[in-house]
Amino acid sequence: MNNLQSAFKAPTPALFGYIALGISFGFLFVKMGLPWWLAPIMSLVVYAGAAQFIALTLLANHAGLLQILGATFLVNLRHIFYGLSFLGKFPKNGLQKLYMVFGLTDEAYSILSAQKHYNSQKAFLIILLAHSYWIIGSLIGAVLGASIPFDLHFLAFALTALFVVLAVELCLLKKRYTTLGMAVIAVIVGLTVFPSQMLIASLAIATLLMLLVYPWSKDHEH
Amino acid sequence: MNINDILLVILCMGMVTWALRAAPFFLMEFFKHHKVIQHLGNRLPGAVMVILVVYSVKDAGYTHAPYGAPSLLGIVTVLVLHLWKRNMFISIVGGVVVYGLLGHFLP
16 A cells, blocks of 8 residues: 555656646547547557657558558667666566566656666556556547547647657756767758658668767777 | 557557567567667667657748747747756646647737
8 A cells, every 4th residue: 555655646747747648649539530439448558659649640641550560669669778777676477577568658767767765566556557647648638539629739749748858858868969969960861851751761860870989989898 | 441450550559569668678688798789779769859859840831920930939848847847747738838829829
């Protein structure tokens, strides 16, 4: 019970972001002409905010399954590195561990990394809460979208806002200014040279630049 | 698209996402011995976010009034709020409110 209470207390402000984002996701989901009850199901099964938004845009443009999976892979690629911090820390219990691995989203990762006294039972509850908020938010948004006439398309900006927050966390607050510089170069080249394939081109250019500086990086030592 | 196609998309997306999150738990040895993977792992996620920010607002209509002002000022709002408070909820809601109001009141 103690764990449950502190799980409720600790990460509340960050977790409520999930409700806000979930509402905008559910709303846009319905506005794409998809049935409302699928929105919470998608949030339950996929549980990846950015990828779910991108998939919506792709679905609206009649993209194929492979294209959507390719985008999901690229957008969620960063999650590969989240698990590295928790390799030895997750519980031995098989099912619980599988679920926690599944729930290692951006928010869960940042909340769990910030915990002073890591406790795997509490971590499990935090992940469970975050997931529930995301599903509940999607459901609320989908029901609102299906029933009220207001134009809430501006809620889609929540996605841009999420990307800005993560860019600040990962570049500025970690003082990775070279990374930021490379991303800016990649964006400029992507927009000017490959305007119709900007996303893929910029990602490829950024990866290439990082591989080029690898011999001079600190990771290269030891 | 029919319901079955969408359910298939949802299921496959879930599998890709889970596989990526589970990768380090299964490929521990591989990650440990490939410094270049760690090098990319430390840097690529931040760069991806910067690229996604630009990608998500690149079609905001910069050639005519209001010249993308809602998007640009929305981004500035999120930046300032997050550097100041470092609270995801405040940053996202603040940005969306500024974007929504500007979109409504600017010509």
